Amino acid sequence: MVDPKGLASTASTDADAIDELRAQWHRERPDMDAASLDAMALVGRIKRADHLLSKGMKPIFAEHGLEFPEFDVLATLRRVGAPHELTAGGLLKSAMVTSGAITNRLDKLERKGLIERRPDPSDRRAIRVRLTEAGRELVDRAVVDHVANEERMLGALSAEERGALDGALRRLLVSLGDTHLG
Amino acid sequence: MVDPKGLASTASTDADAIDELRAQWHRERPDMDAASLDAMALVGRIKRADHLLSKGMKPIFAEHGLEFPEFDVLATLRRVGAPHELTAGGLLKSAMVTSGAITNRLDKLERKGLIERRPDPSDRRAIRVRLTEAGRELVDRAVVDHVANEERMLGALSAEERGALDGALRRLLVSLGDTHLG
DNA sequence: GTCAAGTATCTCAACATTGAGAGATTGGGT
DNA sequence: ACCCAATCTCTCAATGTTGAGATACTTGAC
Numbered sequence: 217m218v219d220p221k222g223l224a225s226t227a228s229t230d231a232d233a234i235d236e237l238r239a240q241w242h243r244e245r246p247d248m249d250a251a252s253l254d255a256m257a258l259v260g261r262i263k264r265a266d267h268l269l270s271k272g273m274k275p276i277f278a279e280h281g282l283e284f285p286e287f288d289v290l291a292t293l294r295r296v297g298a299p300h301e302l303t304a305g306g307l308l309k310s311a312m313v314t315s316g317a318i319t320n321r322l323d324k325l326e327r328k329g330l331i332e333r334r335p336d337p338s339d340r341r342a343i344r345v346r347l348t349e350a351g352r353e354l355v356d357r358a359v360v361d362h363v364a365n366e367e368r369m370l371g372a373l374s375a376e377e378r379g380a381l382d383g384a385l386r387r388l389l390v391s392l393g394d395t396h397l398g
Numbered sequence: 399m400v401d402p403k404g405l406a407s408t409a410s411t412d413a414d415a416i417d418e419l420r421a422q423w424h425r426e427r428p429d430m431d432a433a434s435l436d437a438m439a440l441v442g443r444i445k446r447a448d449h450l451l452s453k454g455m456k457p458i459f460a461e462h463g464l465e466f467p468e469f470d471v472l473a474t475l476r477r478v479g480a481p482h483e484l485t486a487g488g489l490l491k492s493a494m495v496t497s498g499a500i501t502n503r504l505d506k507l508e509r510k511g512l513i514e515r516r517p518d519p520s521d522r523r524a525i526r527v528r529l530t531e532a533g534r535e536l537v538d539r540a541v542v543d544h545v546a547n548e549e550r551m552l553g554a555l556s557a558e559e560r561g562a563l564d565g566a567l568r569r570l571l572v573s574l575g576d577t578h579l580g
Numbered sequence: 581g582t583c584a585a586g587t588a589t590c591t592c593a594a595c596a597t598t599g600a601g602a603g604a605t606t607g608g609g610t
Numbered sequence: 611a612c613c614c615a616a617t618c619t620c621t622c623a624a625t626g627t628t629g630a631g632a633t634a635c636t637t638g639a640c
Binding site: 229230231232233234235236237240241243244245248251252253254255256257258259261262263264265266267268269270272294295296297312356359360362363364366367369370371372373377378380381382383384385386387388389390391392393394395396397 | 411412413414415416417418419422423425426427430433434435436437438439440441443444445446447448449450451452454476477478479494538541542544545546548549551552553554555559560562563564565566567568569570571572573574575576577578579
């Protein structure tokens with residue numbers, strides 16, 4: 217078992233699944249240098265963290281009769297402010313999915329009466345998607361439970377650790393060009 | 399526009415899409431406290447980082463005729479070492495997907511001649527999945543390009559930043575119980 | 581030994597997404 | 611005015627995943 221971070225004497229640093237993965241690659245492919253393995257480990261940790269956090273969110277959304285894709289649309293409409301309206305294209309870019317996925321999400325939400333579609337008065341190719349009263353009430357309730365759950369899942373990290381993590385991720389995102397929602 | 403990190407005077411810190419999202423929520427729901435918004439932002443950054451990194455990996459896998467799910471299985475078998483063999487259950491736990499997904503992945507890889515399924519001699523419920531020679535050669539080639547690409551995508555971060563990010567993510571993962579691959 | 585509970589894999593329907601493409605509309609250049 | 615490229619949304623087949631259930635086998639308690 218390698219100790220890539222040189223922290224064997226630091227009792228507070230426990231190993232995670234990715235340390236195991238890195239050690240396996242190091243044993244099997246000793247030709248890969250440390251920087252490569254570190255990159256692989258970091259990307260792997262981001263993926264696994266996303267996976268576990270997403271899994272932990274599901275039950276909260278389910279309590280409100282939603283799944284993440286639906287909540288994502290409702291929350292996007294909610295946070296742009298009254299009249300809680302965007303075009304399908306605006307939603308698409310914010311959600312980072314393709315147009316087919318947005319059509320599907322809107323169909324589901326429309327059937328539930330949480331959003332309405334109306335023609336865009338200034339561009340007849342576009343539609344305007346708007347939260348219904350029921351939709352606004354639901355997302356306003358759901359978001360409170362959702363963020364409380366997120367805080368709970370991050371509970372093991374101190375404010376300093378969260379700040380460091382957040383700052384480094386912001387720099388990564390900026391470098392990947394993720395500078396705008398729409 | 400809020401400045402949640404108090405870094406307005408630090409010219410080197412650019413805003414990303416999540417800063418925009420946070421500002422929108424702050425304006426629309428001033429009742430949500432800073433810690434809640436910070437948690438939402440951090441989780442959002444992890445999700446967006448995963449999404450962008452995953453998207454950036456696709457073309458590399460495609461160059462080798464693979465998609466991520468297939469590469470994931472091949473890489474898991476490769477890194478356990480000779481004879482590059484695991485049960486379907488072992489693969490399932492490492493990949494964090496359900497049994498149906500693993501069956502599907504193995505079917506595809508078997509059709510391509512990259513893995514073989516044989517009965518487990520010591521447990522007749524189980525199957526042993528093994529890299530073929532073609533599978534081992536392919537994954538050994540693909541992994542080199544893959545990690546080079548990962549390094550490239552992380553290129554904007556200094557070694558110190560990567561270390562801080564990695565360390566904080568490890569602590570998060572450990573706190574979420576992600577301590578073993580299998 | 582027998583039986584119940586647990587485990588390993590596969591099957592299958594439901595669902596979300598992608599990616600290519602169609603249809604309608606817009607807008608700039610000529 | 612006209613055209614052509616770009617834009618906006620929807621459609622649809624293909625793909626991958628989940629989650630429940632079926633089947634076969636193993637294990638431990640009695």
